Amino acid sequence: MPPKVYASQACRACRRLKRKCTREVPTCALCYRLGKNCEYAETAASDSTISTRLSHIEQILHVDGVSPSRSLPGISPAAFFPRPAEAFPLPFFLDSEYLSPQGLNSLSWSQNPQLHQVVAEHLDDDRVALCEEYLKTVHKWLPIVSRKRLLNELNSDPAEVDGCLAIFLLCIKAFSTKDGECAKTSSWYLLARSLCSEAESAGFVSLRLVQSLVLLAVYELSHAIYPGAYLTLGRASRLGILLGIHDRKNNQLFKPAETWTLREEQRRTSWAIFLLDRLMNIETNLPFTVPEPVQDELLPINDEDWDEGKIVPSEPLFTLSFSSLTAVGSFAKMCQAAHMLGKVLSHRASKRSLQDVGSLLPEAVALHSALSALHLSIKEYISGTTSSDFSISGIISLSLCCSAQLLLYNMYGCNEPLVLIEQSRIAMETEMQSVSLHGIKSISFDVMPAIARANIECPLITQCLYHVATECAWFVREDHEPQMYSALEDVVRELKSTGEKWRIAMEYLALLQQAGVLSLITVDTDGSSTLTPSSG
The missing domain is CATH 4.10.240.10 (Zn(2)-C6 fungal-type DNA-binding domain)
Incomplete structure (x- = not known):
């Protein structure tokens, strides 16, 4: 007894x-x-x-016949989770005088049959097919993974690859969840999130773990799982900083990457974190999770050479002109647009903290000029590319650029004086207002409806589509232009189409419904539309 x-x-x-x-x-x-x-x-x-x-x-928490106790034996997966090949060097935080740079794989290589058995229960037998499907879909928006290196790892002895590869594959599998209603409770997502947390607690610091967190953040952003997406991206950023992918010169923990391909993959992962961070902060006043790029930062190489595994030169982010021997690819364009978006967000923060707006007008004019040049460059790239795969990321980069422009123009497009203290209105303020009003109308009437008609159904452009829908509604209520009704219909139709896969679009549509924007038009499920003029 x-x-x-x-x-x-x-x-x-x-x-x-x-x-x-x-x-x-x-x-x-x-x-x-x-x-x-x-x-x-x-x-x-x-x-x-x-x-x-x-x-x-x-x-x-039991989901689809998979509970934490079944997926992770025992109450806590920490009981069986493997440890890195070496313990984390405490002098990194305690006294750097006693720190010796670690081998790049010292905090990543570790195997445990039990972990791989748990993950294998949730993955298809053909992992190569799983990765090929990922490379045809999400990889087109965010090409951070080396196809060559990933396939080599899949065909290698498990004892020779990063211990977090299994978690990374599980994060890829999570994207097979198509129903936004069950995205939060997907067994693949819940298990991947749990294993990422356990890997961090166990002391893993590896590129595959950082990429796993990036994919989780993209998944959470796409399905409007907030604040999870923001918090997950913060973890990816912190882990990436430990890994040294944001600033190679000041990296103290690890030795430099031994191969060019690994170095480029680190760079692309770092840029993806930066891009997602700036995208998530468009509507918030929170501090950036990711620091600004260093002065000698390089852009990713062009995507065609990257997917083919070629070794080619990289262009710098800060430069007066690009070399005629290289081609700046669509992902590099996305990075440039994200960098400019960050500049505009910083400008907005400065404007909110200053009463004398006149001192910021020269910077606003400079940002407008830089964004206009980037906008034109991206449009020329899209019109010149022959691959539909690369045009997708080109469209995303144009959407990011438009987001930055709309943010800037909304700061200076108001009819009322911008200054908060008594002083005369200066000519530059009037000129910036004129530029802003013209820019808002051009993007809302011409650029974003064309992007919507491309029907790429990508969650990364939904924020810009939503913003443009609110601008179109403003113009509709102001002067009832038929062309603006048509633009609004195109944008709303694309949000509805995207919402069939990604819940973030449905959440934006709900906000448009709440604001009365959807009442201005009727877009049927068969694609047809009718005008509903407002009473003014």
């Missing part, structure tokens, strides 16, 4: 009735006799009570 377990204090019912409690777990004698529920305070919970509650939580 097992020994009785006693709580450290009386149950809630006995304390309320001021009765003597036998403190037996799970039910005291009085509650047992009266047939009442016996509850103890949280601080008095015994091991058996905790075990019972954890079992109940596992039942609640």
Whole structure:
């Protein structure tokens, strides 16, 4: 007969009735006799009570026949999760004088059959086919992975590859969840998120783990899982900084990458984190998670050479002109647009903190000129490319550029004086207002509707589509131009089409519904549309 377990204090019912409690777990004698529920305070919970509650939580979290206890044997996966090949060097945080740079793989290479068995239960047998499907879809928006290196790892001895490769494959598998309603409860997503957390706790610091977190953040952004997406990206950024992918010169923890391909993959992963961070901060006033690029930062190589595994030169981010011997690819254009978006976000923060807007007008004019030049460059790239794959990321880069332009123009397009103190209106302010109004109308009437008609159904452009829909609605209510009705229809139709795969688009549509924008038009499911003029 097992020994009785006693709580450290009386149950809630006995304390309320001021009765003597036998403190037996799970039910005291009085509650047992009266047939009442016996509850103890949280601080008095015994091991058996905790075990019972954890079992109940596992039942609640049970998804598609997969529960935490089945996916991760025992209450916590930490009990079997492998450790890196070496322990994290504490002098990195305690006293850098005693720190020696680590081998790049010292905190990543580790194998555990139990972990791989758990992951294998949730993956298809053909992992090469899984990766090929990923390279045909999400990779087209965010080409951060080396096809050559990934396929080599899949065909290598498991003991010779990054221990976090299995988690990375699980994150890829999560994107097979098409229904936005079940995205939060997808077994692949929940297991990948849990394993990423355990890998961080175990001390892993590797490129595959950083990329796993990036994919999780993209998944969460695409399905409007907030604040999860913001927090996950912050973890990816911190881990990337530890890995040294944001600033190679000041990296203290690891030795430099030994191959050109690995170095370029690190650079692309760093740029992806930067891009996502700036995209997520468009509507917030939160500090950036990712620092600005260093002065000698390079852009990714062109995407065609990258996918073919070629070694070619890279162009710098900060330059007066590009070499005629290289081609700046669509992902590099996305990085340039994200960099300009970050500049505009910083300008907005400065404008909010200053009363004298006149001192910021020269910077605003310079940002307008730089964005206009980038906009033209991206449009020329899209019109000149022959590959539909690269035009997708080209369209995303144009959308990011438009987001930056709309942010800037909305700051200076108001009819009222921009200054908050009594002073005369200067000519540059009027000129910037004129430029802003023209830019907002051009993007809303011409550029974004054309992007919408391309029908790429990418969650990374939904924010810009939403912003343009609000601008179109403003013009519709102002002067009822038929062309602006048509532009609004195109944008809303693309949001509805994208919403069939990615919940973020449906959330933006809900906001448009709340603002009364959708009442201005009717877009049917068959693609047809009718005008609904407002009463003015």
